Amino acid sequence: MNLASNLSGSTAISSVSIHHLPHESKFVLKPNIRGLAKRMIYRLINYQILDGFSDAEVYCIIDNTLELLKPAPAFIHMPAPVIIFGDTHGQFADLIRIIKRVDAPPKSRFLFLGDYCDRGRKSIEILILLFCYKLLYPKDVQILRGNHECSKMNRLYGFYEECRRTRGTQLWRKFQAVFNEMPLCCLVENRIITMHGGISPDIKGMETLYKLKKPKTHAECDTGVALDLMWSDPAAGADSCCSWQFNKMRNASWMFGTETVKEFCRLLNIDMIVRAHEMEIVHL
Ligand SMILES: [Mn+2]
Numbered sequence: 001m002n003l004a005s006n007l008s009g010s011t012a013i014s015s016v017s018i019h020h021l022p023h024e025s026k027f028v029l030k031p032n033i034r035g036l037a038k039r040m041i042y043r044l045i046n047y048q049i050l051d052g053f054s055d056a057e058v059y060c061i062i063d064n065t066l067e068l069l070k071p072a073p074a075f076i077h078m079p080a081p082v083i084i085f086g087d088t089h090g091q092f093a094d095l096i097r098i099i100k101r102v103d104a105p106p107k108s109r110f111l112f113l114g115d116y117c118d119r120g121r122k123s124i125e126i127l128i129l130l131f132c133y134k135l136l137y138p139k140d141v142q143i144l145r146g147n148h149e150c151s152k153m154n155r156l157y158g159f160y161e162e163c164r165r166t167r168g169t170q171l172w173r174k175f176q177a178v179f180n181e182m183p184l185c186c187l188v189e190n191r192i193i194t195m196h197g198g199i200s201p202d203i204k205g206m207e208t209l210y211k212l213k214k215p216k217t218h219a220e221c222d223t224g225v226a227l228d229l230m231w232s233d234p235a236a237g238a239d240s241c242c243s244w245q246f247n248k249m250r251n252a253s254w255m256f257g258t259e260t261v262k263e264f265c266r267l268l269n270i271d272m273i274v275r276a277h278e279m280e281i282v283h284l
Contacts, residue, residue, distance in 0.1 A: 023071035024138040033064055037132040044129045045099065048092060048122075055167055058128060062174045065131040068138060069181035074226070075209040078142055080189035082109040086276035087146070090120025090158065095129070105133055105140040111186060113276040114146020114196035114230070117175075118157035124166060127175060145182035146196040146276065147230040150221050180216045184229045185209055191271045198275050199256055199264050200228030201244050206268055228253050233277060234261065 029037075036057055043049065050058065083102055088095050102108060112130060117123035134141045148154055154172075163172035185195045187209075202225045203209065215226040231253035235242060240257045247253045256264075261273060 021072065021076060021139070024068070027068050027138055029064065029135055033060060034136065037061060037135050040128060041132045041136075044092075044125055044132075045096060048096060048125065050125055050128060055171070058124075058167065058171065059174060061128055061131050061135065062171075062178060064135055066178050066181060068135060069143075069178060069183075072181065072183050073210075074184045074212040074214045075187070076142060076183045076185070077187045078109060078111055078189070080191075082111045082188055084188075084194065084274055085110065085112045087115040087279050088112070088120075088126050089115055089118055089148070089279065090123035090126060090162070092120070092122035092125045092129075095126055105137040109140045109142075111142045111188070111194060112144060113194060113274075114144045114182075115148045115276060116143075116146070117154045117159035117162075118148045120158075121162065123154075123159050123162055124171070131178070142186055143182055144186060144194070144196055145179060145184055145230065149179035149182060150218070150230075151176045151179075152218055152221075181214060184212065184214070184226060187270070188274075192274055193268060193270050193272075194274045195229045196275065197228065197230045197253065197277045198232035198234060199261070199273060200225045200232060201254065202228065203264070204267075222252075231277075232256060234258075234275075 040050070040053060040057075040061065043052070085095070085098070104110070110133065116126045116130065120126075130141070130143055134143055148157065148159075154160060159175075160169070160172050163169060163175070185193065187193055208225060212225055213220075215221040220226060221230070231247065231250055233247055233249065233253075233255050234240070235245065235255040235257050239245065239255060241259070242255075242257045243260045244254050244256055247255045249255075264273070265271065
């Protein structure tokens with residue numbers, strides 16, 4: 001799991017407020033669902049299980065998250081300071097350990113960079129915890145889409161089996177609908193651009209990102225800017241001096257070099273790119 005990085009403050013703040021996402025201000029959560037989300041967070045943080053909650057209650061959280069995310073654009077904004085999380089991949093105990101070390105929303109903001117499911121054993125718990133936070137604090141929690149939030153991937157790498165084993169395949173299908181509505185890219189305080197994978201040669205300026213549509217089919221996930229935001233990687237070692245090169249490791253998308261990153265930051269007038277997608281073994 002990539003360790004979260006805490007961005008406290010930023011050097012340049014735009015006078016124009018672009019952080020306001022109207023649908024999130026308008027979203028009203030019914031009191032009974034608010035209560036359910038709070039009870040689930042309590043159970044998940046303290047006991048790390050969802051046992052005792054019915055399938056109907058789990059579906060209720062998923063359905064409400066779907067409705068909240070539907071109006072969200074593919075490119076969103078968030079103010080600093082924000083705590084950014086990389087790949088969680090079903091490693092629920094690690095996520096809880098990090099959350100316990102920091103202030104949770106509404107005392108802080110959380111930005112997740114995708115790949116919640118597959119590999120680890122507790123993807124359902126991770127997703128439901130994130131959805132509960134999102135429902136209770138929609139402006140303080142943003143959940144981007146990773147390349148594993150695609151049925152083609154999570155059918156094969158563990159999530160489907162986890163759903164089938166625990167609550168049934170209908171649960172797996174319900175999650176796919178939410179994945180299709182997750183944004184792909186988030187600009188933090190106008191200075192830091194974040195995504196799961198990386199940048200794209202097809203991003204010609206901020207307007208490319210404003211025009212971006214959320215991919216809803218395999219074909220839409222597998223092309224253009226959407227594919228690159230979820231799949232590309234920075235080049236390492238000797239390759240880092242090259243600009244754009246085919247990403248042989250993934251057999252999809254691109255790898256980009258150091259100069260390309262600098263050019264991209266100049267083009268978009270940002271300070272840095274924060275991304276996930278490459279798991280690292282860290283001993284905390
Ligand atoms: Mn990934």
